[in-house]
Amino acid sequence: MNRAAVEASALIEVRNLLKVYNSGSERVQALADVSLSIRGPGFIGIMGPSGSGKSTLLHLLAGLDRPTAGEILVDGASVHTMTETELTRYRRQRIGIIFQQFNLLGTMTALDNVMLPGVLDGRPDKWLRERATTLLESLGLGGRMKHRPDALSGGEQQRVAIARSLLFEPKVLFADEPTGNLDSTSSRRIWEMLAEMASAHQLTILMVTHEPAAAAHCSRVFILGDGRVTDEIDVGQHDSAWLAARYQQTVDQPH
Ligand SMILES: Nc1ncnc2c1ncn2[C@@H]1O[C@H](COP(=O)(O)OP(=O)(O)OP(=O)(O)O)[C@@H](O)[C@H]1O
Numbered sequence: 001m002n003r004a005a006v007e008a009s010a011l012i013e014v015r016n017l018l019k020v021y022n023s024g025s026e027r028v029q030a031l032a033d034v035s036l037s038i039r040g041p042g043f044i045g046i047m048g049p050s051g052s053g054k055s056t057l058l059h060l061l062a063g064l065d066r067p068t069a070g071e072i073l074v075d076g077a078s079v080h081t082m083t084e085t086e087l088t089r090y091r092r093q094r095i096g097i098i099f100q101q102f103n104l105l106g107t108m109t110a111l112d113n114v115m116l117p118g119v120l121d122g123r124p125d126k127w128l129r130e131r132a133t134t135l136l137e138s139l140g141l142g143g144r145m146k147h148r149p150d151a152l153s154g155g156e157q158q159r160v161a162i163a164r165s166l167l168f169e170p171k172v173l174f175a176d177e178p179t180g181n182l183d184s185t186s187s188r189r190i191w192e193m194l195a196e197m198a199s200a201h202q203l204t205i206l207m208v209t210h211e212p213a214a215a216a217h218c219s220r221v222f223i224l225g226d227g228r229v230t231d232e233i234d235v236g237q238h239d240s241a242w243l244a245a246r247y248q249q250t251v252d253q254p255h
């Protein structure tokens with residue numbers, strides 16, 4: 001297969017990505033040279049020490065910031081060449097994104113929070129209501145739809161955020177430490193749901209995590225170190241203890 005064919009068949013293709021932040025007189029190279037390819041669908045992890053560039057990579061993939069150099073192809077779209085208008089549409093319609101903070105509107109119910117991106121996009125109310133209801137039910141929140149965020153647990157709030165991110169049926173969901181604010185029981189439930197959604201909806205989920213127990217739910221894990229991919233682990237049937245040891249081995253190795 002030639003290179004063009006490889007690119008066309010991958011769902012996420014990153015080539016020689018470089019990101020330099022200039023804050024005042026300081027120059028920080030957050031990504032030095034990242035290349036990776038994900039054929040999707042599936043649940044994929046990104047691990048790496050603090051400051052290794054994980055969030056930067058996710059932000060660039062999600063079109064929240066622009067690379068200094070390099071190429072990003074997501075679901076056939078060339079993200080690095082998009083105009084601001086195209087980026088706004090890409091973020092709203094073609095991908096989902098969730099963060100450690102749930103970013104829900106405190107004055108709105110769970111249902112209204114999930115519907116909001118569709119309201120902003122001018123979608124018909126009936127379609128939106130049905131779609132949001134189905135999503136909330138599939139995430140175990142059928143009985144919480146009229147609750148406002150302050151009447152939901154952290155795990156429930158993150159599930160509302162997941163439902164909202166999937167409103168437009170994206171093929172790709174980016175998650176930056178989605179369980180960073182949750183206890184271990186709620187976290188496990190979120191990981192199981194993400195894994196289940198990836199296989200049930202042919203979704204590709206790219207999740208940044210510090211926790212081997214989270215990464216153990218993934219099929220593959222990319223390890224970042226100093227702004228580069230230093231390893232790619234096939235998780236298979238391995239458990240979190242194996243993954244933790246394997247991760248430590250990679251991080252400890254000079255590269
Ligand atoms: N807006 C910014 N301006 C300047 N430097 C930045 C900016 N954002 C990130 N950096 C720097 O880029 C590097 C990578 O940051 P990034 O947030 O991607 O790391 P991370 O792997 O997500 O870390 P963590 O695990 O702590 O979340 C760090 O050295 C960070 O200080």
Ligand SMILES: [Mg+2]
Nearest residue numbers: 054055056176
């Ligand atoms: Mg981060």
